[in-house]
Amino acid sequence: MSEVRSPVESDIMAHYSRAAGHIGLIRLANPPVNALSSAVRHDLCRALERASADTGAKAIVLCGENGLFCGGADILEFSKKTGGPALVPLINAIEAGEKPVVAAIEGVALGGGLEMALGCHYRIAHCQARLGLPEVMLGLLPGAGGTQRLPRLIGFPAALELITTGRHVSAEEALTLGLVDQVTDGDVQEAAVKFAQRVADEPLASRRLSTWKPPCPADLDTLLQGALGRLQSRARGALAPVACVHALQAATLPFAQGIEKEQELMATLFSSPQARAMQYCFFSQRIVGKWSLAGRANWKNTPVRTVHRAAVVGLGTMGRGITVTLVRAGIPTVAMEMDRGQLQAAQQAVTAMLEREATKQKRSLDSYLQLVQFTLERRHLQDVDLVIEAVYEDLALKKRLFSELCAVCRPDAILCTNTSGLDVDVIAGTTRRPEVVVGMHFFAPAHVMKLLEVVRGPRSSPVAVATVVHLGKLLGKVSVVVGNSPGFVGNRLLKPYMEQANFLLEEGATPEQVDGTLEEFGFAMGIFRMSDLSGLDVGWRVRRESGLTGPAVRPEESPRHRLGCRYCPLADLLCERGRLGQKTGQGWYLYEGPEGRKALPDPWLHGFLDEYRRQHALKPRRIDQQEVLERCLYALANEGFRVLEEGVAAGPEDIDTIYVLGYGWPAHMGGPMYHVATVGLSAVLTRLEHFHRAHPDVPQLQPSALLRHLVAQGSPPISKWRELVRVQRSQL
Ligand code: 3H9
Numbered sequence: 001m002s003e004v005r006s007p008v009e010s011d012i013m014a015h016y017s018r019a020a021g022h023i024g025l026i027r028l029a030n031p032p033v034n035a036l037s038s039a040v041r042h043d044l045c046r047a048l049e050r051a052s053a054d055t056g057a058k059a060i061v062l063c064g065e066n067g068l069f070c071g072g073a074d075i076l077e078f079s080k081k082t083g084g085p086a087l088v089p090l091i092n093a094i095e096a097g098e099k100p101v102v103a104a105i106e107g108v109a110l111g112g113g114l115e116m117a118l119g120c121h122y123r124i125a126h127c128q129a130r131l132g133l134p135e136v137m138l139g140l141l142p143g144a145g146g147t148q149r150l151p152r153l154i155g156f157p158a159a160l161e162l163i164t165t166g167r168h169v170s171a172e173e174a175l176t177l178g179l180v181d182q183v184t185d186g187d188v189q190e191a192a193v194k195f196a197q198r199v200a201d202e203p204l205a206s207r208r209l210s211t212w213k214p215p216c217p218a219d220l221d222t223l224l225q226g227a228l229g230r231l232q233s234r235a236r237g238a239l240a241p242v243a244c245v246h247a248l249q250a251a252t253l254p255f256a257q258g259i260e261k262e263q264e265l266m267a268t269l270f271s272s273p274q275a276r277a278m279q280y281c282f283f284s285q286r287i288v289g290k291w292s293l294a295g296r297a298n299w300k301n302t303p304v305r306t307v308h309r310a311a312v313v314g315l316g317t318m319g320r321g322i323t324v325t326l327v328r329a330g331i332p333t334v335a336m337e338m339d340r341g342q343l344q345a346a347q348q349a350v351t352a353m354l355e356r357e358a359t360k361q362k363r364s365l366d367s368y369l370q371l372v373q374f375t376l377e378r379r380h381l382q383d384v385d386l387v388i389e390a391v392y393e394d395l396a397l398k399k400r401l402f403s404e405l406c407a408v409c410r411p412d413a414i415l416c417t418n419t420s421g422l423d424v425d426v427i428a429g430t431t432r433r434p435e436v437v438v439g440m441h442f443f444a445p446a447h448v449m450k451l452l453e454v455v456r457g458p459r460s461s462p463v464a465v466a467t468v469v470h471l472g473k474l475l476g477k478v479s480v481v482v483g484n485s486p487g488f489v490g491n492r493l494l495k496p497y498m499e500q501a502n503f504l505l506e507e508g509a510t511p512e513q514v515d516g517t518l519e520e521f522g523f524a525m526g527i528f529r530m531s532d533l534s535g536l537d538v539g540w541r542v543r544r545e546s547g548l549t550g551p552a553v554r555p556e557e558s559p560r561h562r563l564g565c566r567y568c569p570l571a572d573l574l575c576e577r578g579r580l581g582q583k584t585g586q587g588w589y590l591y592e593g594p595e596g597r598k599a600l601p602d603p604w605l606h607g608f609l610d611e612y613r614r615q616h617a618l619k620p621r622r623i624d625q626q627e628v629l630e631r632c633l634y635a636l637a638n639e640g641f642r643v644l645e646e647g648v649a650a651g652p653e654d655i656d657t658i659y660v661l662g663y664g665w666p667a668h669m670g671g672p673m674y675h676v677a678t679v680g681l682s683a684v685l686t687r688l689e690h691f692h693r694a695h696p697d698v699p700q701l702q703p704s705a706l707l708r709h710l711v712a713q714g715s716p717p718i719s720k721w722r723e724l725v726r727v728q729r730s731q732l
Contacts, residue, residue, distance in 0.1 A: 012043050013044075014026055014046070016047040023059055023061055024050075024054055024060040027063055029064075034113070035076075036073050036087060037076075048060075052098065052099060061101075063106075070110070088145060092210070095209070102195055103117035105129045105188065106126040112142075114146065115144040118145065122195060123180040124180065124183075127183050131168065135166065135240070136240045137166040138275060139274045139279065147262050148251050152210075157217070164244050181195075214252055239668070243269055246265055247265050247266075281670060284653035285478050287654075288650075289479070297465075297466075305412075310333050310385065310386045310388065311334035311386070311388070312333060317445075319335070319346070321446030327371045328354075331474070332371045332373075334381060335374050350374075354368040378404070383410065384409065384413055385414065386416065387409060387416065388440055389417045393538075403431060406430075406433060414464045415436050416439065418440050418441065420488075420491055424460075424484045438456065438464045439453070439455025440453075450478050451657070452472040469481060480657055483648035489654065492639060493672070502570055506618055509628065510609070522666030522668065524664030528588035532582050532599065536588075559616075560616060590604070631691060633675060650722065650725075656674050688702070
């Protein structure tokens with residue numbers, strides 16, 4: 001062992017001690033999640049040696065401190081060169097030991113943590129514990145024997161599902177699957193010690209999973225081939241899910257050969273750019289939680305109010321999803337509508353959604369329904385701690401509602417508006433208490449999507465922001481605190497991206513070509529299919545309200561220019577013809593009918609584009625995939641730099657989290673800012689300069705000052721941008 005470790009007891013990260021009744025106890029101590037860092041692995045080896053040499057100990061319990069078993073390998077060490085014993089032989093040594101080892105699982109056993117538990121001879125879990133092999137979410141596979149031991153223990157179909165999705169399972173489900181031997185609602189260490197006493201003299205041979213013959217169902221080949229086919233089309237270019245299936249396939253081989261294959265596949269993934277991107281996403285989602293406001297208020301020093309009771313006002317699609325999300329998190333909720341018919345429809349829809357949730361969670365529907373009160377009456381808002389307004393996206397309507405909310409709610413109640421881009425401060429200005437008003441931009445479907453943009457108005461109080469961020473976490477969301485700029489961060493960046501896509505149509509591309517390129521890049525959906533899904537009328541209304549189209553436009557104005565800048569009226573023309581997307585069965589694509597899902601190329605649209613180009617004397621040209629990607633994605637990222645310059649987002653991690661969790665950007669490509677950092681800032685600047693020269697009437701293609709500044713600084717790594725931007729802004 002090359003590493004020299006301090007002998008101070010408090011530094012030791014795997015303590016050995018003796019528990020009652022001749023049981024040795026090894027306790028991992030590496031807060032916050034007892035990750036298996038090189039130091040932990042080193043100390044665990046020593047602890048195991050002590051335990052096996054301790055003649056007074058007949059069996060061993062392995063547990064973790066801080067109410068948590070183990071969160072897996074130390075992800076922070078993946079980018080460093082570290083020493084310490086490797087995990088695979090360490091787990092093999094636990095399994096091969098002569099004394100039974102019982103894993104006492106509380107909190108979580110994830111990744112390498114669960115793989116270590118699979119190397120133990122028995123597993124006891126606390127009823128609240130969660131278990132899983134989430135490596136695929138980090139661009140990896142379970143590379144410490146997980147792909148070989150798990151199918152031996154729970155069978156191929158279940159192992160395949162858990163490993164390729166990275167899903168966490170509850171202790172109860174783990175028991176049903178045979179992943180754990182016992183579940184307790186008491187002290188898990190005590191239960192494990194008792195269990196260890198019971199099994200201390202039992203023969204161990206049959207408890208070593210590596211010696212088990214994998215149960216090979218007759219249809220295994222079909223199962224694995226089917227999974228490969230599905231994943232290849234769904235993974236959108238991600239390597240890890242496919243590698244997981246190949247590693248599982250190797251579990252039909254003798255254990256040692258299977259491990260060899262697992263290691264080989266892991267080595268390829270480990271050094272891949274995709275794994276780096278996904279690990280960046282993991283840490284970004286944690287960094288965004290560390291928000292700070294102008295002044296000194298931040299996530300650490302700001303108190304959070306407990307939301308004992310919440311309300312949702314407006315029960316359209318978003319309001320219903322938000323209600324389900326609150327109820328699912330156990331928060332008593334008043335669900336309010338203004339119209340009796342709407343209320344009844346919403347009650348039915350919410351009940352049906354909760355019924356599905358109850359079945360999934362194996363809970364009674366009543367346990368959910370008793371948390372929700374449907375009402376038409378404002379007085380029911382009097383005692384709530386927080387209201388989420390989710391009415392139609394109409395500023396006048398929202399302003400009216402907020403002045404009423406201010407009159408009816410408690411003075412300290414936090415008033416939130418679910419808006420995708422309206423001015424939160426204007427809404428706050430209609431109340432006597434603008435400090436309690438915060439924006440909460442949920443993404444549809446609100447009970448599914450993990451992203452929440454928390455919009456801090458200039459007058460929002462730190463406590464209100466902190467409370468909403470905390471509520472987001474309780475709802476299972478990743479909250480990103482953003483500034484109050486039109487479209488906030490997500491929708492603001494969407495504008496130049498969409499504009500470029502539209503300009504490309506004018507210049508000769510088709511929606512299929514643009515979408516195909518973006519989907520090949522890894523987007524869940526190309527921009528035109530996405531517009532069809534959300535409805536073309538949404539943007540049309542915004543453009544009419546802002547005078548870009550509609551009666552406010554002077555007849556002498558060129559249809560392709562507004563305020564001196566290039567403008568593409570194609571989407572407006574489709575809307576004028578009633579082509580609003582999926583809802584009308586026609587948009588950028590053709591659908592089987594209204595509400596149809598399958599986007600088909602539309603010969604009418606191709607003819608319409610030809611005619612439009614003829615009318616405007618636009619000579620179509622061949623546009624290659626690289627231009628589609630560069631124009632769309634660099635314009636988007638360029639706006640991202642502007643958002644950073646203005647302090648609307650605190651760092652590139654915020655923008656990337658928003659795009660990965662809310663806009664279908666592939667996690668294995670990190671996010672728009674990560675993407676341009678990977679391509680190279682100087683190369684991106686050169687391309688933007690080139691495109692701006694070619695299209696001088698498109699300001700979004702003009703490279704932002706921050707991009708130029710970063711290039712002038714020698715293109716520092718993305719991990720440094722946050723601090724650079726903060727320092728630069730503090731000097732303004
Ligand atoms: C693996 O095991 C590979 C093996 O198969 C093979 C190896 C050969 N490492 O999320 P939180 C930090 S791959 C390092 O806010 P929560 C996290 O960054 C690993 N750090 O708390 C944060 O730091 P900070 C497979 C980690 O209560 C702090 O802990 N395992 C790790 O909401 C708190 O995290 C996984 O993928 C780690 N493994 O959720 C599990 N985990 O305070 C990944 C966390 O500085 N972890 N941190 O911001 C999680 O899913 C969640 O963190 C967990 C706790 C559920 C554990």
